[in-house]
Amino acid sequence: MDVTLLGTGAPAGLPRPDCPCAACARALGEEARAATAVLVDGALLLDLTPGAAFAAARAGHSLAGVRQVLLSHPHDGPAVEVPAGLPRPVRVPDGRELALLTGHRVRALATDAPGTGYAVTGPEGPRLLYLPPGAAPAGLEGPAEPYDMVIADVVGRPDALARLRAAGALGPTTDVIAAHIGHDVPPGAESRRRLAAAGARAVPDGTTLTVGAYEDVPDVPRRTLVLGGARSGKSAEAERRLEAFPDVLYVATGGSRNGDTEWAARVAAHRERRPGSWHTRETCDLVPLLAQDGPPLLVDCLALWLTDAMDAVNAWDDAEWSGGGERALRARVEELGAAVRATRRTLVAVSNEVGSGIVPATASGRRYRDELGRLNAAFAAECEQVLLVVAGQALPLRG
Numbered sequence: 001m002d003v004t005l006l007g008t009g010a011p012a013g014l015p016r017p018d019c020p021c022a023a024c025a026r027a028l029g030e031e032a033r034a035a036t037a038v039l040v041d042g043a044l045l046l047d048l049t050p051g052a053a054f055a056a057a058r059a060g061h062s063l064a065g066v067r068q069v070l071l072s073h074p075h076d077g078p079a080v081e082v083p084a085g086l087p088r089p090v091r092v093p094d095g096r097e098l099a100l101l102t103g104h105r106v107r108a109l110a111t112d113a114p115g116t117g118y119a120v121t122g123p124e125g126p127r128l129l130y131l132p133p134g135a136a137p138a139g140l141e142g143p144a145e146p147y148d149m150v151i152a153d154v155v156g157r158p159d160a161l162a163r164l165r166a167a168g169a170l171g172p173t174t175d176v177i178a179a180h181i182g183h184d185v186p187p188g189a190e191s192r193r194r195l196a197a198a199g200a201r202a203v204p205d206g207t208t209l210t211v212g213a214y215e216d217v218p219d220v221p222r223r224t225l226v227l228g229g230a231r232s233g234k235s236a237e238a239e240r241r242l243e244a245f246p247d248v249l250y251v252a253t254g255g256s257r258n259g260d261t262e263w264a265a266r267v268a269a270h271r272e273r274r275p276g277s278w279h280t281r282e283t284c285d286l287v288p289l290l291a292q293d294g295p296p297l298l299v300d301c302l303a304l305w306l307t308d309a310m311d312a313v314n315a316w317d318d319a320e321w322s323g324g325g326e327r328a329l330r331a332r333v334e335e336l337g338a339a340v341r342a343t344r345r346t347l348v349a350v351s352n353e354v355g356s357g358i359v360p361a362t363a364s365g366r367r368y369r370d371e372l373g374r375l376n377a378a379f380a381a382e383c384e385q386v387l388l389v390v391a392g393q394a395l396p397l398r399g
Contacts, residue, residue: 001041001104001120001123001124001126001128001210001211001212002040002041002209002211003038003039003040003041003128003149003151003208003209003211004039004056004059004061004206004207004208004209005036005038005177005179005203005205005207005208005209006034006037006038006039006049006052006055006056006059006205006206007033007034007036007037007049007052007205008033008034008036008177008178008180008202008205009032009033009034009035009036009180009181009182009205010036010133010180010181010183011035011036011075011076011180012035012182013032013033013034013035014027014031014032014033014181014182014187015027015032015183019183022186023183023184023185023186023187026186026187026188027183027187030204030205031187031188031191032205033181033205034049034050034051034055034205035047035050036049036133036151036179036180037049037052037055038130038151038179039056039061039063039066040104040122041102041104041122042061042062042065042066043065043066043067043068043102044066044067044068044100044102044106044120045063045068045070045086046070046072046118046120046130047070047071047072047073048069048082048086048089049080050080050081053083055205055206058206059206061208063083063085064085066087067087067102068087068098068100069082069086069087069088069090070089070090070092070106070118071089071090071091071116072091072115072117072118072130072131072132073114073132073135074114074115091116092106092108092116092118093108094109094110094116095107095108095110096108102123104120104123105120105121106118106119106120106121107119109129109137110137110138111131111132111135111137111138112135112136112137112138113132113135114132115131115132115133115134115135116132117129117130117131117132117135117137118130119147122211126148126149126211126212127145127147127148127149127211128148128149128150128151129149129150129151129152129164130151130152130179131150131153131157131160132153133179133180134153134156134157134180135153135160136157136163137163137164137169140166140167140169141167142166142167142168142169144167144168144169145168145169146168146169146170146171146173146174147164147169147170147174148173148175148211148212149174149176149177149211149212150164150174150176150177151177151179152176152177152178152179152180153178153179153180154176154195154200154244155178155180155181155182155184155185155191156180156182156184158240158243158244159243159244159275161176161198161199161200161244162243162244162275163246165244165245165246166246166277175201175211175213176199176201177200177201177202177203178195178200178202181202190393190394193394193396194240196220197220197221197240197241197242198220198243198244199220199244200244220346221383221384221385221399222345222346222347223340223343223347223384224238224241224348224349224384224385224387225349225350225376225379225380225385225386225387226238226241226348226349226351226387226394227350227352227353227376227380227386227387228350228352228353228389229356229390230352232389232390232391232392233389233392233393233394234350234389235300235301235350237387237394238298238300238348238350239298241348242296242346242348243275245295245296245346246295247277247279247295247296248275248277248278248279248295248296248297249278249279249281249289249294249296249297249298250279250280250281250298250300251281251283251286251289251297251298251299251300252281252282252283252300253283253284253286253299253300253301253302253304253305253308254282254300278298284304284305284308286299286305286336287335287336290340290342290343290345290347291339292345293344293345295345296345296347296348297345297346297348298348298349298350299347299348299350300349301349301350301351301352302349302350302351302352302372302375302376302379303351303372306368306371306372306375307368309329309332310329310368312328312332313326313328313329315329315364315367315371316364316367329371333371333374333375334378336375336378336379337378337379337381337382340379340382340383341382347383349379349383351372351375351376351379352372353388354369354372354373355369380397380398383398384398384399385399386398386399
């Protein structure tokens, strides 16, 4: 079963008309996208958009063989003209199944936003799931058979992938194609990086893909370190990398700091930003967690883990430090590095990048700065991907 993506953009397209934002200004060439529409084997059209016939012609196809046109979501603006010879577009009620003369079977799926998803099974058996913009599947129950391809609003609703993964409907060989792409993420490298973190990819308008061909499925980095300064956006970047996965274990190393209302407000802001399906554990005992099998880990952050480790060896006292504290801390860092190297879990860790500003005025402050630099370097050495976040922009240092 072949699918041709006549468009891959948001309903208003990319760039949006008369939009002055930086993302729209950079959406040129292959990054420019018409509203999403998908042609399946030349026989089924999912979403009719302006210029669909011309888009098909540019891709080397014709709409003359289309036997069914299905709409997935309400279309704003003026009515779209139906090209001559095309069947009248319809929305199928949730749960209804269609059998086309071409051998394709289509089932309408409920979503949690206005619109309808469509599960398409080809004559030879490959399975495609198409979701409308801004929507995730509703009422999924596992275990389900994985789809061969999923076309969805990955940027706007990464939690849709988390729901599919939780139900077993999205497996390691499922080809996830981003559609309904708007100006919420700068096009180019930043967009590709975020999609790859979710196990997805984007293709230019007019691309034809074979459902069930897995060779281009991106590998999700298993171990990632996200560095950055204060309020750089490093925690949000780390959370973004796992928001397409269910049952993430968020490991908070900072504790509750009873009585510190400002810290409590920070913790609450982080908790509200995280998906409701995630679980939180407050601990600095990372080695046992890394040794266990389980869902992805998000550790925030290593700087607070180091504070706890230095407290444990009384590293702030010069005599204790020289009398064995330094050796004890080195052993704990080496133990953590070995655990990161051996872990089978997907891991994203956050740490502060220090040493680029004022030299601390105290010996203990300089000691902490130096040890955090060493910890970051040791941790980064065990990670497939290392990012530095500056002013909300993620700069890949590795991977």
